[in-house]
Amino acid sequence: MSNVTVSESAITYLKDLLSSQEEPTNIKIFVSDPGTMNAETCIVYCKVGEEEQDDILMDLNEISIYLESESLPFLEDCKVDYHPDKFGGQLTIRAPNAKVPSLKEDSSLEEKINYFLYSEINPSLASHGGEVSLVEVIDSSKAVLRFGGGCQGCGMVDLTLKNGVEKTLKDNIPEITEIVDSTDHSFKDNAFYK
Numbered sequence: 001m002s003n004v005t006v007s008e009s010a011i012t013y014l015k016d017l018l019s020s021q022e023e024p025t026n027i028k029i030f031v032s033d034p035g036t037m038n039a040e041t042c043i044v045y046c047k048v049g050e051e052e053q054d055d056i057l058m059d060l061n062e063i064s065i066y067l068e069s070e071s072l073p074f075l076e077d078c079k080v081d082y083h084p085d086k087f088g089g090q091l092t093i094r095a096p097n098a099k100v101p102s103l104k105e106d107s108s109l110e111e112k113i114n115y116f117l118y119s120e121i122n123p124s125l126a127s128h129g130g131e132v133s134l135v136e137v138i139d140s141s142k143a144v145l146r147f148g149g150g151c152q153g154c155g156m157v158d159l160t161l162k163n164g165v166e167k168t169l170k171d172n173i174p175e176i177t178e179i180v181d182s183t184d185h186s187f188k189d190n191a192f193y194k
Helices: 008-019 069-075 109-128 157-172
Strands: 025-032 040-047 056-060 063-067 079-083 090-094 130-138 142-149 178-181
Touching: 008 025, 008 063, 008 079, 008 090, 025 069, 040 090, 063 069, 109 130, 109 142, 109 157, 157 178
Parallel strands: 025 063, 142 178
Antiparallel strands: 025 040, 056 063, 079 090, 130 142
């Protein structure tokens, strides 16, 4: 089913929140922008009847939590916890796989690009404090990328783009015809090589 863990303190906290709702309400957990660097794990109210047909139901000690089916791979090993403190406490959601891209046979070009950026390219750039992200795909075959961190303004970015990023992406995703760098490299404050 799912590998989402909800602590007893979180169940108690959520049960109290739900009891203050005027209409019967449940909780829904999903990941927005899953498999990308912008992924966010979200927990929201879900009124009875608003759940999607393919949502996965977790029945927990008098509360129901729905998990968005599309988010399931990204919610793997997710932990929901609540830590009370003198200011009221904090609900935390840790989903270590939210940003990890997953590839399927019918994955979109964007999903394929994000997969290789995250799994192969960014780990190499991280040693220089750099990263690269997908801005958009244009004309269904051109990947527009943006470099950040130590790559922005770096004197070696052209070499990194041609010999590293472009080669890796084109070798693994033959549909890509062109890589376009949209980064403003005039900002050199964090550049690894100046």
